[in-house]
Amino acid sequence: EPEVTQTPSHQVTQMGQEVILRCVPISNHLYFYWYRQILGQKVEFLVSFYNNEISEKSEIFDDQFSVERPDGSNFTLKIRSTKLEDSAMYFCASRGGLAASYEQYFGPGTRLTVT
Amino acid sequence: DAKTTQPNSMESNEEEPVHLPCNHSTISGTDYIHWYRQLPSQGPEYVIHGLTSNVNNRMASLAIAEDRKSSTLILHRATLRDAAVYYCIPNIYSGGGADGLTFGKGTHLIIQP
Numbered sequence: 001e002p003e004v005t006q007t008p009s010h011q012v013t014q015m016g017q018e019v020i021l022r023c024v025p026i027s028n029h030l031y032f033y034w035y036r037q038i039l040g041q042k043v044e045f046l047v048s049f050y051n052n053e054i055s056e057k058s059e060i061f062d063d064q065f066s067v068e069r070p071d072g073s074n075f076t077l078k079i080r081s082t083k084l085e086d087s088a089m090y091f092c093a094s095r096g097g098l099a100a101s102y103e104q105y106f107g108p109g110t111r112l113t114v115t
Numbered sequence: 116d117a118k119t120t121q122p123n124s125m126e127s128n129e130e131e132p133v134h135l136p137c138n139h140s141t142i143s144g145t146d147y148i149h150w151y152r153q154l155p156s157q158g159p160e161y162v163i164h165g166l167t168s169n170v171n172n173r174m175a176s177l178a179i180a181e182d183r184k185s186s187t188l189i190l191h192r193a194t195l196r197d198a199a200v201y202y203c204i205p206n207i208y209s210g211g212g213a214d215g216l217t218f219g220k221g222t223h224l225i226i227q228p
Contacts, residue, residue, distance in 0.1 A: 004158075033215060035159075043159060043202075045215030056215055091158045102147065102206075104216065106158030 002026040004107035006092050012113045013082055021077045021110045023092030031095040032075045033104060034067065036060070036088040043091070049075065082114045119203050124223040127193050135188040135222055137203030142183055146205040149216070150177065150188050154199045159218070162188065162201070198226045 005024045013019050025032050034046040047057045049067055064080045075094075079086055089111050093104040120138040127133045139148065150162040163170055163177045165186070170177040176189040190197055202221040206214055 035215070035218075042220060043153070043216075043218040045217060048215050058215065093158075102149070102164055103161035104159075106160065109158050 002105075004092055004094055004105050006090075006107040006110050008110060009108070010111045010113070012115065015084060015114055016081050019079050019082055019112065021079075021090050021092075021112070023075045023077070023107055024073055025075055025092065025094030026096075026105055027073070028096065029094035029105075030097045031055075031104075032067075032069070033093040033095075034077045035091045035093065035106075037091065037109075038085075038088045046077070079112075082112075084114050087112055087114045119205065119219050121201075121203055121219065121222045123220065124225065126225040126227060128227050129195060130192050133190040133193045133197070133224065135190075135201050135203075135224065136185065137187070138185045139203065139205050140184040142205045144183075148177065148179060148183075148186050149204045149206050150175070151202045151204060151216070151218075152197075152199040153202070153221070154196075159202070159216075160199075193224075193226050195226050195228060198224055200224070 004026060007022045011019055032049040035043050036046055037043045045058050047061045047067055048055045066078045068076050089109040091109045092107045095104045118141050147164050147166050149164040151159045152162050153159045163172050163175050165177045165179050178187045200221040200223050202218050204216050206216055
């Protein structure tokens with residue numbers, strides 16, 4: 001069964017450093033998403049991406065965040081200058097096209113620890 | 116986004132049916148009702164969705180109230196693997212948008228062997 005994959009599974013970085021989280025969505029999907037979940041809290045939507053541009057973003061997704069689909073398979077989330085409060089699980093998700101199911105398929109997540 | 120109310124936690128026995136309620140009294144007429152679940156240490160997983168009619172799939176059934184202000188996710192025969200946090204999420208499917216899901220706190224379902 002197709003699945004969303006994410007690398008690395010765990011990333012440790014120092015405050016102020018840049019990190020790139022990587023995702024490989026399901027191959028024929030058209031919509032891509034990033035969410036985060038701070039330990040013990042709710043899953044929070046960050047951004048959605050369609051047709052090579054951001055479709056929607058939350059208040060959390062400020063100028064220090066960016067997303068990119070550098071090729072036909074990868075979808076990345078970059079945090080330019082990490083803060084302690086960026087420590088969280090980051091989930092990538094993808095969804096099929098207009099006529100496809102509404103369901104979003106989530107990856108296993110990347111645990112980001114900022115020290 | 117429509118506001119949802121779910122019990123913080125519920126407990127059930129293995130192999131028994133489980134009914135997980137959700138109130139979404141501010142839902143708009145075009146919002147679908149989605150249910151996702153999150154198993155421990157995993158990403159969320161789609162369970163089922165519906166608009167007005169009751170829906171069934173291999174994982175669960177979704178019963179939607181006639182006024183659409185509430186819905187119930189039904190697990191017909193719970194297994195230990197069904198222990199998870201279950202989220203009820205009203206979400207518009209615009210057909211062209213890439214709408215992010217708004218997760219609440221959900222219901223933590225505990226299954227006793």
